[in-house]
Amino acid sequence: MLEKTFDPKTAEPRLYEAWEQSGAFAPTDDPNAEPFSIVIPPPNVTGSLHIGHALNNTLQDVLIRFERMRGKAALWLPGTDHAGIATQNIVERQLAEAGNISRRDMGREAFVEKIWEWKAKSGGTIVNQLRRLGASCDWSRERFTLDEGLSAAVRKVFVQLHKEGLIYRDKRLVNWDPHFQTAISDIEVEQREVDGHYWHFAYPLEDGSGEIVVATTRPETMLGDTAVAVHPDDERYKHLVGKAVRLPIVNRPIPIIADEYPDPEKGSGAVKITPAHDFNDFQVGKRHNLPVINVFDDFAKINDNAPEDYRGLDRFAARKKVVEAFEALGLLREIEKTRHVVPHGDRSGAVVEPYLTDQWYVDAKTLAGPAIKAVEEGRTVFEPRNWDKTYFEWMRNIQPWCISRQLWWGHRIPAWYGPDGKPFVAETEEEARAAAREHYGRDETLKQDEDVLDTWFSSGLWPFSTMGWPDKTSDLARFYPTHTLITGFDIIFFWVARMMMQAIHFTGEVPFKRVFINALVRDAEGKKMSKSKGNVLDPLELVDEFGADALRFTLTAMSGQARDIKLSRQRIEGYRNFGTKLWNATRFCQMNGCARAEGFDPAALQVPLNRWIVGEAARTSQAVTKALDGCGFDEAAGLLYRFIWNVYCDWYVELAKPLLNGEDAAAKAETQATAAWALDVILTLLHPIMPFLTEELWVQTAGEGAARNHQGFLMTAPWPKLGEDLIDKAAEAEIGLIIAAVSEGRSVRAELNVPPGARPDLLVIEASPAQRDVLERSAPVICQTLRVASVQMAERAPDGAIPFVVEGATLALPVAAFIDLAAERARLTKEIATLASDVERTAKKLGNADFVARAPEEVVEENRERLAEAEAAKAKLEAALQRLSGVG
Known part of the structure; x- marks a missing residue:
């Protein structure tokens, strides 16, 4: 039997270790499996997980888990960026604090060695933090932008572009940081x-x-x-x-x-x-x-x-x-x-100066042409589609790209200078010496360029260099081009565009078929998070407090909010409660003997309630599959929330109780098997978003009944393929009528303050013979869920009864004996007047063009939400007052 609650603190590390040790993160070696690959936007080796990383990597993990379960050879290739200026700054600061030592005191070789030492000790922080989030990367393929393989690719690209005249030296203005004495990119x-x-x-x-x-x-x-x-x-x-x-x-x-x-x-x-x-x-x-x-x-x-x-x-x-x-x-x-x-x-915090210096440049305009054409022709598409306009605007107005940095940590520029300053560009010093010997007619002393390359230069090769290019590796043949890139809009130019330019130039193919641009995460008021404002939400603290699944579901559910996600602890807590709801439903199933039956056939069920839940599962499965296939992450989360909380946990479990506790042994057995089958579907569909909770429930319920034998992990279980044939329109209509009757009856009770203990009758005034039959047969469950004494057929609604219409049938609740009609009318009138005042005041504010233009965007949006909520509440109370108008 399941424990009363799910404990993420103990379950998450245990499950993740089991996944990783099993090798399940690696793509299947089945040669017939369709390849599906994504590369991680490599976080800085200096970094630690922030909320933007949490969003971006959650969406990547949702997608890779989904495609893995669909039977594809799914590869999520991880790695980190050497982050030239950031890493050098950390080590320089540590040296200064340790003994006021500067890098120039140490010399280049000793200083770079010191950085490698730092990287070995501290450079894996963010990688381990991604594990805590549940990221199912293939860590056996982890890369680093200063790996020897990637470094060789960088040198080859530089030399070839130089030979083609696409890399050159020029004296131009750059952003100059006088603290670090280096050129820096616009993003810095x-x-x-x-x-x-x-x-x-x-x-x-x-x-x-x-x-x-x-x-x-x-x-x-x-x-x-x-x-x-x-x-x-x-x-x-x-x-x-x-x-x-x-x-x-x-x-x-x-x-x-x-x-x-x-x-x-x-x-x-x-x-x-x-x-x-x-x-x-x-x-x-x-x-x-x-x-x-x-x-x-x-x-x-x-x-x-x-x-x-x-x-x-x-x-x-x-x-x-x-x-x-x-x-x-x-x-x-x-x-x-x-x-x-x-x-x-x-x-550095230093004021940046436009500064005239000699630097290395890439002829970005020439490289941009084919990259623009690839998006115009749809070989790479942006989602949402409007982001291609940003891409085109930047690419069509592109300037020469300054790629040299006056740092010591990074890919050193493969250029050596002769005594007269002539550069010899080559992949190795030996090749440069040979070229110099041919030029001068003798051996001359050469000096390598002191500068290193902009980190965007090496990360621009990431989709293919990480797979072994320029060697013709099996990974390159199988997984390149990659399928989807998920990243933020702020690096469309700095990274996405440069990958497009370099990949097309060197491989002849686009680096990815689709670019999904994720939103920015802001605080609950829509303000940018910053330490100075004190509104930063640390994802690791949130994982500690609510569990990784609750944070993941929150970010996924809110990922469709245009550019901004308004994140609050209350939302995360709400989605933790969603996980708790599923946990409790699973416990309910266990306690009621719900277990998968040998040879269970969802198409052969007899009980309408069971045929209905199977149809709902099929419809949800199809919709979730379509949403995830199109990167509709928020839509998938919404569909799952509705199906799990509203359909399964609220209605199916509630309506199944009379069957599970009834005398009909066949109906009981069928309901037990159906409840277990539907729960399996739920766990499978929800797994990409909430992997820990679902895997734990899968493991914990695996031994229930001899016929139930889960093979391996849920993360490698097959994705549900449920057809239209499982959707039963007759069962839908029957259960839909019961749900509508109970829901509308509950609304009447709530709006009119009918006491919870009151048990009026539910009267059926007008209904078709089929509807009367359904309502009569379902009387026990309606009485239990709506808290009514009985379901009775009647010719008309008596005095003091509130009529309401559901699915074309007219029902009524006689409530006059349980409430003070005059007091209720007065209460509703007063509340409507208060809401009307709120609506008028807020509408007037939003009608003021000056307020809309000057107020912060989040304040305007907050007022729009307030107006919509007040108008909806007012309409609801007006409907309730209207109901009372005919009651004497």
Whole structure:
């Protein structure tokens, strides 16, 4: 017999260990099984499980468990990303705390070795946390982006793209983190709104005829100005275009140019142009062939390109000195306070600078063409479909991809430089030396490029490099292309697009057939989770509190909420209660001798209730299968919740009690067998979402009855295939009438405050002969579930009776003897008035365009929900009052 409650803390680790040791996570070696593969978006090796990971990996696990049970050779390939800047930062910080040691003190080789030591000790944290969530990855195939196999793939790709002219060196602006002294990607830049100033500076005209005023939030960059730009249609400045100003402090003449970039309506309409320190200015500079003067060094200190008094100053000290100098020169016209967005390094917290450096770039535009075409032609589809617009927008406006990073941890760029700076790109140093020997006619000392590759470069190869490419492995032949990628919308460009570009270029095939974009998880009010707000929900704490299954079901059930999932502890607790409901139903079945019968045939049942539950199981099985097949995770969860809680646990179990306790031995035996069969279907369908609870129930009920013999784990049991032939329309109509009568009767009792102990009769006023027959035969169960004294046929409803219609039949409950009619009318009238006031107030607020435009999105949505709930409650009470209107 089952324990009274399910204990996740003891069951989950026991079950997971059994699954993993059995080898059940690996794809079947049946050569006839259809392959189905997904690759995990590799979490950073530095990471720990956050709620976004929990959502993403739950959905992947639901899908892989579903396809595994459908008999496919299902592979979920796991792994982690070396996370260059994040990992290097952790080890550098530890070294500094341990003894104020810097990586440069240690040297590159010793420092990298120290990182490998850290990885061996701490790098598996998130992998173990995924196990706690129930992730059924094939851990025997686990990969790491710095594995030798993946590293070889990276070198091959780099060398080939370089030979094809698609990788090259260039001097361009990058996001520069002066704390780490490296270029960083856009995704590593955090835009923060801060208090700042616009300083309005006057630049005197070279001919002494006046001045032109520009405004800037970064006065220190004026040391690198090479022009002042005005809009060509701005009448105020047309006569100045082609003239020059004398750049204050620097004392350098710079031209006044006409360009579309300045906004005549903003500020003075004139802007300073600093091509080396602003992305927009860089483009203006290219259009007008302006000099590009970099005035910062790698630490964002002023370099030797600036006047001597400023050299070596930190940028912010230089800012203060520049402002003071303009004031002293009488050229500071105004200081205007402002709130503006400033880019910061997401890990260093340092203000990021647009910085001109030599870097390695990929010609992303050329690679993007085939990747765009693949989505246009439907070879890869996005779900939801609207995300392809985001993909196209990014891809059609793609810029050269900066792939070099000034770090020590990562894939070192396979380029070696000769004494004259000529690069030799090769997969190995030996090949580079051979190329250099051929070029110079002798052996020369070569020095390898100090930089490493952007981690997105190696993770962009993930779907095929993890399967052994460039070798022609059996995994590559069987499981590539992969089927579905599940990921967040924020990395469509950074990862999805780059996998598409590189996979098509190197394998000739798309890396995946479908991309499912999962939602973002926010708090219960719809706000972004952050430690500073104190609203972060830790998935591991939630697993400890409610069990992994409750969290998994919550995330799955809510995964269809567009971009955002509003997560709360109350929801997770509610779905834990759902699991408890199923546990208790299974205990009920055990206590009532429900066990699978040898040769049980669901198509041969005689009892209408049993034929009905079989039909409901078949319909649910078909709908859940269709939903999961189309990544309708939330729809599948909703279907299962309804079938398990409402249909099986509430109605079937309740309506089966008279049969299980009755004198008809044949009906009892059939009901016991049917209850067990339907429970097996439930456990199988629910398993992908709630694997621990269902596996435990499968194991615990395996020994019930000699005829019941579960073979192996539930996770490897076959997925139900239940046909339309099991849906019995006559049984549906019969049980539907009973359920409708009880449900509507309960509503009447609840709305009119009929005491629970009151036992009125249920009167059948008008009904077809078949309906009368059903209601008469079902009188015992109706009396028990509706709490009525009897079911009686009547010609009309007597005074004091509340009529109601179900399935075309008119029934009535005589309740006047049990309630105070006048008091009930007064109560309902008062509650309706209160709700009407709420509806009016909330509708007025939502009708205010200014409120809808200015209020946070979550506040507007909360008001919409409040209005809908109030309107529904008001309608329900008005219907109840209407029922009472005819009662004397």
